[in-house]
Amino acid sequence: SAVISQKPSRDICQRGTSLTIQCQVDSQVTMMFWYRQQPGQSLTLIATANQGSEATYESGFVIDKFPISRPNLTFSTLTVSNMSPEDSSIYLCSVELASDTQYFGPGTRLTVL
Amino acid sequence: DAKTTQPPSMDCAEGRAANLPCNHSTISGNEYVYWYRQIHSQGPQYIIHGLKNNETNEMASLIITEDRKSSTLILPHATLRDTAVYYCIVRVGGGSEKLVFGKGTKLTVNP
DSSP, rough: OOOEEEOOOOOOOOOOOEEEEEESSSSSSEEEEEEEEEEOOEEEEEEEEEETTEEEEEETOOTTOEEEEEEETTTEEEOOOOOGGGOOEEEEEEEEESSSSSEEEEOOOEEEE | SSSBBOOSSSEEEEEEEEEEEEEOOOOOOEEEEEEEEEEETTTEEEEESSSSSSSSSSEEEEEETSSSSEEEEETOOOGGGGGGEEEEEEEEESSSSSSOOOOOOEEEEOO
């Protein structure tokens, strides 16, 4: 398995501002993923972030709104830009290990006022 | 869309086995069955996965039917801490495909 940490664990932000969420893993991984979980809903993939290449976004998610960085094999950031109350969600990162299994971080709970 | 169908909720008595069913009638030959659980908005926790043979680990057992169109996750001795939403997901092995989460089954373990 992998130990994954996210910062911040939670935040309350004002609409129109941006928040950058960090994801750190304790081993080198090629594939990292960012998910969103809206209140009362299941998880939805935002994008896949591979080191050394541009992130691949799912339908309904765009780079201008959710820019992602992947500077090395143990770290990634997701920025939620120009936030609105509809962006209030839990944001989770996950990593894919050689065992064909994804492991998830603890999540970042975002509330936008 | 998710390729699996699960009951929305189930109850289980503490100490008894919890059997969570999942239908995946359109599963392809190279797709695995994965189970995750999510305890009260924490990050999902990996439980087990399998291709066609039954699998067992320290957390649970996975029983896959011979035609692979359905499976059952078994928690042999459920505890209150097993109360969670359980997700059954089918995915191609090899790490290149995303996980598609459905609504899952909310398992409540009662004292």
